[in-house]
Amino acid sequence: MSLPPEHEGSEQPELAIASTGLTKRFGRQQVVDDLALAVPSGSVYGFIGPNGSGKTTTIRMLLGLVRPDSGSCALFGKPMPQAAGGVLPRVGALVEGPAFHPYLSGTANLRRLDAADPSSDSATASARIGSALDRVGLRAAAGKRYRAYSLGMRQRLGIAAALLHPRDLLVLDEPTNGLDPQGTREVRHLVAELAAEGTTIFVSSHLLVEVEQLCSHVGVMRSGRLLTQGPLDELRTLTAPRFRLQTPDPAAALGVLATLEVPDAAADADAVTGTLAGLEPERIVAALVAAGVAVRSFTPVTATLEDAFVELTGEGFDVSG
């Protein structure tokens, strides 16, 4: 498999993950279709999409577990899966939930994974395993058999496995699955902490809120295709900003807004809303006041990611599975 010229060598060293035309089909189902991911180094990239939109298959291809039918992907400019042996030690991953040997303890499971990595130094294994367990708050249960772990503890052990070494990239597939609110907050905190240390984080989720709180960049998947990607703020601006106006005289306000050519001004019980459509808020307020319309409050409304998503897809988030 050859890479397209733009990924050869280190011409784009700023990309932790890059793919072009990534395509995978299982049987007759097109699972991933012509995906071009670009995850900048140092970013926290939220990979969102409904269940079954191809997120996990994409992650498996990025990590060399599954071979793409066509297209290519690269981690830190190195082609996958060819460069897996060299690149994967720099990558920690949690893919489709944790999986460990049920009859081994948490520590023994991590020890086995550490032994599997030929670049691991056995002399430092105990210390690294201990600090990884500490980092996810699992030290107290380290000696327990994995089968006795709760869902949340299993998830934590999976994250601990991804933290056995200092990593340049963490790929976390639905990392807060099965965690209680406290655990969810801890994971979010941990991700922020790791990102602050300079680790690039690629986190998939079907929860918009989670991504919105965590991420600097977002890629949106739907039915195997990447609808959009980019910095979170950029995505938000895809949605036209709106305003909310409180006035005792909505009818007069609507008249003024019509002369300003606000496309979708509408009044409901307690406010008039509309799209800013390139107008500065101060101009609208000035026009209203000049026309003698009393203005109690005027608030520009920034779109939520959910609004942006609805705008993008024309429907809600968790609709088709």
Place this chain on the structure above:
Amino acid sequence: MSAAEKTRERRVHRSGRLFASELGLMCGRRRNQVGLATLFALVVLVGVALKVSAMRRPGSRGGDLVSAVAGNGIYLGFAGLTIEIALFLPLAVSVLAGDAVAGEANQGTLRYLLLAPVGRLRLLVVKAGALIVGSVIGAMVVAAGGVLTGVVLFGAGPLISLSGTQLSVADGLWRLALAALYVATGLAALGMIGLFISTLTEQPIAATVATAMVGTLLWVLDAVPQLDWLHPWLLVDRWPAFVDLLREPVFLDRIVAGLGINAAYGAVFFALAWLRFRGKDITS
């Protein structure tokens, strides 16, 4: 340079560590321990049955197994191998082999091993190595169990070789150990068939059953006289040749041919396992 890269520079290649981990996993597993105990118990059972039979017919001295063992407990080691070579030992190896790749895939641990990254060939070599060790342990436990039981129940003494000459106790034990190793090479070859089958599925039980069926099928084919042209090419055909080690001088022709067949089967099926596994999509 990032911290992760520095760590990588200090890379220490230690596949031995992974192999030790694999053996620990295999030997630490309760199911495998019970299986090994069963192999041992079967020999003990045979020994006890022979003891009961010998007590009922004291003084009978014939050329058969019963009287041979009754005369010298060391023979029970050979008898144990003979009894377990057709079904129990192959079954034990099938369990290990079926679990090798399919078991990890079924649990999902396979994807994390590959992400470690273990390296697919390295993993397969370690799995194959563990199967070879498992085969040796199985055959040795049966042989040792036989000797132990036999000596306790019947006592030990110099053996009479199949050629009629006398062998010292040390010589007899030495030959028994070689016989167990020879049996183990055959079992390991079956293990490679199982390893290949194990790369085809995510269901360890399916792989185990399929491997055990292949073993049984080979014995059945080997017993059909009309297929005698095929027999020399069947994996199991020369497995019982370990008794040639009891001749004086040792008769090596069948054993050498058997080692060749075992090695050929092992190599071919390991290669097939690699061809299958190296590009396999890991979706479990």
